[in-house]
Amino acid sequence: MTNWELIKNGIFTENTIFRLAISLCPSIAVTNSVKNGFLMGVAVMFVQVMVNVTVSMMRNVIHPKIRIPVFMLIISGWVSVVDMTMAAFAREAYAQMGLYIQLIVAFASILARAELFASKNTFVPSMFDGIGMGIGFLVALVILSFFRELLGRGSVWGYALLDFKPLLIMIMPTGGFFAVGILMAFFNWMEQRSKIASDKAAAHQHH
Amino acid sequence: MSRQNTDSMTGMDMFKIVANLMLIYIAGGLILASVYAKTSPIIFKKAKQEKENALKEMIEADSIKEMGEWYPYPRKHAEYYKATTDGKTVGYIIETFGKGYSSYINILVSVNTDLVVQKINVLHHAETPGLGDEIEKDYFKDQFKGKTIETLKVVKDGDLTYVQAISGATISSRAVTEAGVRPAVQMLSDILSGKIKAETGKHGEEGH
Numbered sequence: 167m168t169n170w171e172l173i174k175n176g177i178f179t180e181n182t183i184f185r186l187a188i189s190l191c192p193s194i195a196v197t198n199s200v201k202n203g204f205l206m207g208v209a210v211m212f213v214q215v216m217v218n219v220t221v222s223m224m225r226n227v228i229h230p231k232i233r234i235p236v237f238m239l240i241i242s243g244w245v246s247v248v249d250m251t252m253a254a255f256a257r258e259a260y261a262q263m264g265l266y267i268q269l270i271v272a273f274a275s276i277l278a279r280a281e282l283f284a285s286k287n288t289f290v291p292s293m294f295d296g297i298g299m300g301i302g303f304l305v306a307l308v309i310l311s312f313f314r315e316l317l318g319r320g321s322v323w324g325y326a327l328l329d330f331k332p333l334l335i336m337i338m339p340t341g342g343f344f345a346v347g348i349l350m351a352f353f354n355w356m357e358q359r360s361k362i363a364s365d366k367a368a369a370h371q372h373h
Numbered sequence: 374m375s376r377q378n379t380d381s382m383t384g385m386d387m388f389k390i391v392a393n394l395m396l397i398y399i400a401g402g403l404i405l406a407s408v409y410a411k412t413s414p415i416i417f418k419k420a421k422q423e424k425e426n427a428l429k430e431m432i433e434a435d436s437i438k439e440m441g442e443w444y445p446y447p448r449k450h451a452e453y454y455k456a457t458t459d460g461k462t463v464g465y466i467i468e469t470f471g472k473g474y475s476s477y478i479n480i481l482v483s484v485n486t487d488l489v490v491q492k493i494n495v496l497h498h499a500e501t502p503g504l505g506d507e508i509e510k511d512y513f514k515d516q517f518k519g520k521t522i523e524t525l526k527v528v529k530d531g532d533l534t535y536v537q538a539i540s541g542a543t544i545s546s547r548a549v550t551e552a553g554v555r556p557a558v559q560m561l562s563d564i565l566s567g568k569i570k571a572e573t574g575k576h577g578e579e580g581h
Contacts, residue, residue, distance in 0.1 A: 229393050231390065251408065
């Protein structure tokens with residue numbers, strides 16, 4: 167895969183939330199406003215890239231028997247770096263989502279990429295895989311939080327847009343599940359449609 | 374991995390494992406230590422500044438000094454302050470906690486010298502968005518002005534002598550009013566009347 171294909175893979179083919187359906191708990195918890203969703207996405211992207219890069223550089227010296235504990239140590243180290251940096255420079259956001267930043271350590275998506283990709287690939291592809299997965303996660307969180315904040319608060323990034331009685335349920339966890347479900351269905355439908363279209367085109371050529 | 378594989382652990386394997394972990398701990402420790410050294414003074418300074426600003430917003434006074442500390446809940450440390458202007462006491466600020474629906478709600482209360490509530494502010498909480506988090510809104514907080522120990526009670530009947538519950542968030546309303554603010558004012562009243570002794574524990578003198 168080329169670097170560009172690796173990035174596309176992370177955004178579309180293996181999108182953490184809409185295709186792989188992992189790390190859903192934090193995505194539901196922080197996506198009740200676009201700002202939080204965006205910051206969480208950036209934090210996760212940073213951790214994913216740094217973890218992939220570190221693991222790929224160390225992959226030949228890590229003993230296979232203890233690779234998972236070593237990956238966890240690498241992940242928690244980088245998460246702590248993000249945690250302290252946010253506490254110092256983005257205090258307002260940190261007050262609201264500090265807990266979830268620390269929880270990045272337990273994200274299935276990050277360990278999965280370290281184990282499935284970075285431990286078998288060199289520095290550059292691992293970096294692009296991290297960027298792709300990170301952007302995919304970021305985009306998913308922003309889409310989710312855009313709909314949830316718009317419907318649940320009538321605003322986007324804190325700016326009031328719609329003047330109506332908001333659908334409170336959308337900014338509560340329940341609404342998070344609805345939003346993930348509906349968007350996932352939409353992505354699947356899009357994929358099926360394009361598959362049917364390409365099948366038809368292929369069948370056409372045969373005749 | 375197969376069973377056979379697990380059993381065949383050589384001395385070299387062990388050495389590699391130990392070396393792996395040592396390398397990771399040392400490198401990670403160094404990175405974390407340098408980030409911590411850079412960020413912790415900033416975090417500390419900003420947190421202190423935020424606290425001072427929060428206190429200043431509570432009451433108009435020349436100086437606000439810590440009077441003592443108390444524990445609204447076991448392990449929930451809070452402080453209270455005396456506000457003075459030209460050397461005369463103009464009021465007090467008490468930090469307190471109230472156990473809400475899904476979090477401990479951290480509150481500041483200011484009272485005048487007659488222990489009548491002047492203002493409250495919600496510093497931190499994790500109540501339900503859209504319901505419990507209405508406790509942050511002015512329409513709820515403004516009700517506390519002029520309340521005393523006797524009238525710090527949550528009602529739903531529209532009697533303005535008392536505090537009106539937020540619809541859909543009675544637990545959070547009660548947490549602020551009856552678990553947070555009222556015990557705080559009660560505590561201050563007990564201390565000022567000498568009923569209980571003020572605790573100016575080690576925490577105050579230690580400094581930072």
